[in-house]
Amino acid sequence: MTKLPCWLCLATGLGPFFSAGGAIAIPASSPLYTKWTNYTAANGFPPGKVYCVRVDGDRVWAGTGHGLVLIEHGQVKRVFTPADGLAGRAVMSIAVDPQTGDLWIGAFGGLSRYSGGQFKTYTNLSSGLANDLVYSVAVKNGEVWVATAAGVNRFDTRTESWSIFNEKNGPFEEPWSYSIAFGDGNVYMGVWGGGVIVYNPATRSWRPYTDPDGEMEIVLYRNQGLIHNIVSSVAYNESTGMFWASTYFGLSGYDGRNWHNYLTKDSGLASDFINAVQSRGDLVWACTDKGLSCLNYKSNVWTTYRRLGTDGRGEIEITGPEGHKSKTVTPSALAHSYTLNLDFQGDDVWVATGNGLSHGICQLTQ
């Protein structure tokens, strides 16, 4: 069997998407996920929220309110808890070191490293960790970057030395940090109330991007700059060189020259309240509180996935460049429309939701 790209899923019975304005052309590079497998309390997965998900080859790691979950071959293989040495029960972020295979886990309770079957935990009292509320962790070139409630840490795994970045040595309005991403030699920091701060470790230089109108209650112009200073997540797209910032007040993208902002009122974005953003290729994924939205940046076509009611069915909504909308119902759906995080496994997508983990599966054809 050959695994075909997801955009061919249209051939599996969905039919074309029509709206009042006519047929909406689905770009060739836009995947459609029509089949979902969910991991919830009903099939042995910890109940409730899933905060994050990270794919590591065939293994899928999920951070929940009940610990760190390992899924292999479609089965929950293990749930790690503080009793196993994990820093905290609520796991907010997971990163895989591409060089060593070590797992780094950010939790409400500190930072943990899972290596060789053993956890080692770093806390504010036992290490240079700025704060025990860890929201995001990312690893590159032996350096672990950690976003905490009291600043951003850099932990050098070779020297075991810690650095801290906050309002005392960087352009932070507040030290509350939410997200870390790498790109183009820079470290992108999503900062609560402080916008996006870009740090270049080579030159030790900073560049902050903040909401130019400076007001919490308004967006002055659509593409004014960063749409809001409360940034929940930041992502860098290596293909386009753009970085994207999610906020609870809409989505922002910056291409190095212009800003591209999106609200529900002017796009197919499911909600302005966005928990996380990811971007690869032409696509930008926004995990919102009302569904998972995907923007094809080149064609300006949006695809949103949400769950319908309680019978397990889902809805795909396509919004064309002119705003025409088309919907179709799918037999399976996300575990919940409140989405918090996602990661990719080939063409498949894994989504952390408010009530379980979801696996969006590409169709297999003979």
Place this chain on the structure above:
Amino acid sequence: MRILIHLFVIAVLLATPGMSQSAPQELRYANMPPDAVPFREFRKPYQQWFLSPDTLAYYGAARLASDGDAAGLHTVDIGLLGPLDTNNPESLYGIAMLHGAQLAMEEANASGGYHGTPFALKVHDDLPLWGASAMEIVKMDFNEHVWAMLGSIDSSSTHIALRATLKLEIPIVDTGTSDPTVTETRIPWLLHNFPDDRQQGYALADYIFNQKKLRRVAILRSTDRYGRKGDEIFFTAARRLGRQPLLEAKFEPSERDFSSQLRLLESTGIDALVLWSNARQAALILKQMRDAGMKQPVFASSRVVYPELLGSAGSAAEGLVAVSPFDPTRTDAGWLAFRERFRTRFHAEPDAYASYAYDGMNILIAAIRSAGLNRGRIMDALRAHQMSAYQGVSGSVFFDYTLNNIAPLTMVEVRGGRFIYWPEHRTDWDKSASAALVPAPTHVQP
């Protein structure tokens, strides 16, 4: 229900004295004066937040969680986070907040608790060091399984708890911080009843510039977040009223000698001074100011309004005008009865922090009683207070779409060694239909 609420608000606006001559205009966020609206003379914003019913809409799964079984519980636990260690200068407010919450809970238990199960407080100290209390709400969740939390006063700790509860989903009733940004996040897990710096800053700016017609004003404020956020609001409001403060001077929270700042202020030729400070430092500033021969009128934020100011500053405090979160000289039966019960229980006078905590705990207990032991539904019950009034011992409050209290404040002046109170009345309330939300109460204190 929403339609009824909107009709009620419109009816209130139309019924407000002086409002009937013009049709109701659109609501302004935070009841801000027309002149303080950002970019008002430039353009209409592309997007305006916080003015729609879905501002705090919640679409998560918290309501799906199994309800707690009260029969299997010894107590129905509510967390409290506040500055309680007496080495912490903010414990003055924190202990008052604790006592207000305790009294409300004891009275609720005397009237049956939660279907016969008593409520219990799980008390956590809010340490003054940045982020040191960050894990307290996590402990409340995983160790104590609280159904909701009340607190805190320190704005940093409140923000950190707020961010954590976006993930953990624990309803928070905040009764003590004056930081306006805690309700400007769209995180749908917090109700806030204490008058914030926006309301305080707007009240002071209108009084100083529009009513007293003062022009050359400077700000002297503490370097902590309390001073910084309050200053931001007042400074911005003043600038938009066309009266940008001449100078902004600062002092450390531990500072006792303000001579250098006062010399600088005097050399600037100011007409008036605005203090964003606590009572202890305000008393020192006033004494040093008057000793130096400076006679300019002084205006201040609400934390200055404490008996300590009168005792420490003496005659130097005469003429000081400040904003107050409440009027303790009211004679309505609800306030007098509460004051008596509080005196009997704690042998002390209830201050604003105690009063708002008492009201906040009552709001929270009523929400738990009506919603049951389910955090999602408890927050739904709190969210039902959007665009409605609540009459408590602290006075009348009004919650906007962000669940923030935007009711008018109380002004206070030191005269003859006493605090003399009167209701705030901004000049724009005589001209505009949209600003004066002074509704009759829709909720009756249990």
